[in-house]
Each structure stands twice: as structure tokens, then as C-alpha cells.
Amino acid sequence: MATDKWPSEEGLIVSGSVLAFFKAATSLAKGDVVYLSGDLEVSRTDSSGRVDVVGVALKSASxxxxxxxxxxxxxxxxxxxxGAVSAGSLVVSSADGKVEAYPETPTAGDEQKILGRALQSASTDGDEILVGLI
Structure with a gap:
């Protein structure tokens, strides 16, 4: 017995999320849960409970x-x-209207300051990067 409640639909059923395009760092199948594995690159999850998941692939890709x-x-x-921010890092606001990497050793309450996840790396102050807001 089929468990698919939307058998005639493909891919995105209800849009409450943001649709974005990434480069496949590995072969992906439609429906794979993916994480950010590089600058605007995604890979299929390889362990349970990953905290860096960015979404679900809507099509298969090589x-x-x-x-x-x-x-x-x-x-x-x-x-x-x-300043320097690695792709996949959580980011918070900086003192000058920019973003900075979430502290490696956060203090209580810091998680409430998270703005999003860097989708690209920055190497220096003023670099423009894409951030997924959460």
C-alpha cells in the first residue's frame, strides 16, 4: 500500500521554504536530504542528526x-x-551591521542571537556572502 499522500505531485508540495540552487558535490537523488559541504555546494547527508542540513534535493543530479x-x-x-567566515558556519550580527561567525565557545543565550548559516565563505572584512536566514 502506498504511503504517498500526494501521488500525482512531484518535488515541492507546499512552499513555505525558500527554493535555492546549489552545485551537487556528490551524486544526488531526488528527495535526498542535503547539507552544505562547500561554497554553495551540497552533499547527501552521511550521518544521522546532522545540524548543518540545508534542505531536500528536488531533482536528481550528478x-x-x-x-x-x-x-x-x-x-x-x-x-x-x-571578517573570515567559513561556508556552513552559523552567523550572528557584528557591531558594524555585518555578520560574523557564531562563537566556537558560546555562552548561555548566544543561540538566540543566531541570524543564519553562511552559504559561502568570506576571507576578509567587507566580503559579500549569501546567508540563509533561520
């Missing part, structure tokens, strides 16, 4: 192809970084 992903983000925005 390595290097662009793939649409229904993301967990409320929006994807371009922001300026206040």
Missing part, C-alpha cells in the same frame, strides 16, 4: 550539476562579512 533544493531557510540574503 556531481557538478546544479540542483534545486527546498531549503530550511526563511530567506536567502546577501550580506557583508566582518
Amino acid at each position: 556531481t557538478g550539476e546544479n540542483v534545486p533544493v527546498a531549503t530550511v531557510f526563511t530567506a536567502v540574503v546577501k550580506v557583508r562579512a566582518a
